[in-house]
Amino acid sequence: MQAWRVHENGEPGAVMRREEVEPPTPGDGQVLLRVRAANVNFPDALLCRGHYQVRPPLPFTPGVEVCAETEDGRRVITTAALPHGGFAEYTLADAAGLLPAPEALDDAEAAALHIGYQTGWFGLHRRAHLQEGETLLVHAAAGGVGSAAVQLGKAAGATVIGVVGGQEKAAVARALGCDLVIDRRSEDVVAAVKAATGGRGADVIYDPVGGEAYQQSAKCVAFEGRIVIVGFASGTVPAPALNHALVKNYSILGLHWGLYAAKDPASIARCHETLTAYAAKGIVKPLIGERVPFALAADAVQRVADGTTTGRLVVLPEGAHA
Incomplete structure (x- = not known):
């Protein structure tokens, strides 16, 4: 599969490399997901720089937030399980952290809803x-x-x-x-x-x-x-x-939102129910600044790092039209 990987820390545009690799193998409690859209977050830039609170082993694939498809065909949103992030054809995630993607949102919008x-x-x-x-x-x-x-x-x-x-x-x-x-x-x-x-x-x-x-x-x-x-x-x-x-x-x-997954995971599910209802009513709709081809993922992460973007940049796999 195709994946963007980081072999050394530095600026995203310089250290992210597109490579052909084997799909990752799920560990205990994990699932393999086919990525439909991967949202670019500022933590992705920090991960590339080695400045984030989590430092995955090198090499790793950034991309902490995805809309993806399970092996049984369910459309979900989740945070990716590093070092196998979302800027790839396939990613890993904790099975317990999967949330149903709101039907009111397309793949790019759903990918930008979660975090x-x-x-x-x-x-x-x-x-x-x-x-x-x-x-x-x-x-x-x-x-x-x-x-x-x-x-x-x-x-x-x-x-x-x-x-x-x-x-x-x-x-x-x-x-x-x-x-x-x-x-x-x-x-x-x-x-x-x-x-x-x-x-x-x-x-x-x-x-x-x-x-x-x-x-x-x-x-x-x-x-x-x-x-x-x-x-x-x-x-x-x-x-x-x-x-x-x-x-x-x-x-x-x-506010460290990720801590709720460990301390109070039920609160994340309750919040998702509220956000899904909001999306269905049109109360919230993620602002997608750009839908980025997979080939330009490194450039997208660099632009987010530089603070020049508006809304969310979302990376789409080859052939995706979300």
Whole structure:
């Protein structure tokens, strides 16, 4: 089968190689899946660089999120079992982690539903307890993770402020339903949030960026607000000033969604039922920025690593038309 593999750590565009390999053999509790579509996530870039919290043995195939088909013909979504990731014709996954792909979504959309929307749901509801009528600020609102949070925030009845970089992404964020869009390249984020909220600030801030975005968040979070830390796409891990959190009465909440698979797997299944119902009603629909031919997978991961993409890039196997 064809697979993209990494033999040494580095930038995705330099270290991902397309190779002919044997299909992987399932281990205990695993199943072999035929990949229908593989979503590109920022962790795929971190895996290539060797900077992710999980470091699979070399060589490995990246691609942590797939829509795939079981040997008995079921269409499922899941996270791939590394080192046999989803940028290949076949991948492995834990049988217990398979979820039915929503019928309302095509393969590319289904592949992009799992990690981003589960992360958004757990971040906004389980961690931050977002309430109807509150103000939600989403950093990188036109990206794969941010766009999911925007849709889920609107579904929860929140007023959603999206922060983006550039006019093209601003247009995308508006189309997603943001009530206010702030272009960080040309506007003062903190001042704009304060102006939009009458000086109060945002009740919940969803931050997959870190770095300067976190510094802005701490300056415009409301009394008893909650900052949800989702990731560090900027490459800079901030060091929060806890004395500042103390005097302003706000919470800093970490979210590692993958931990729920070990600590509370039933909660993932319940969330999937909710997301499937949302998809059926058209409340959520993954934003697919591009459906990428298999031959261009390495380039797609590099572009996500560089932060130049909008929505999700989804890699399709040869002959797929999802």
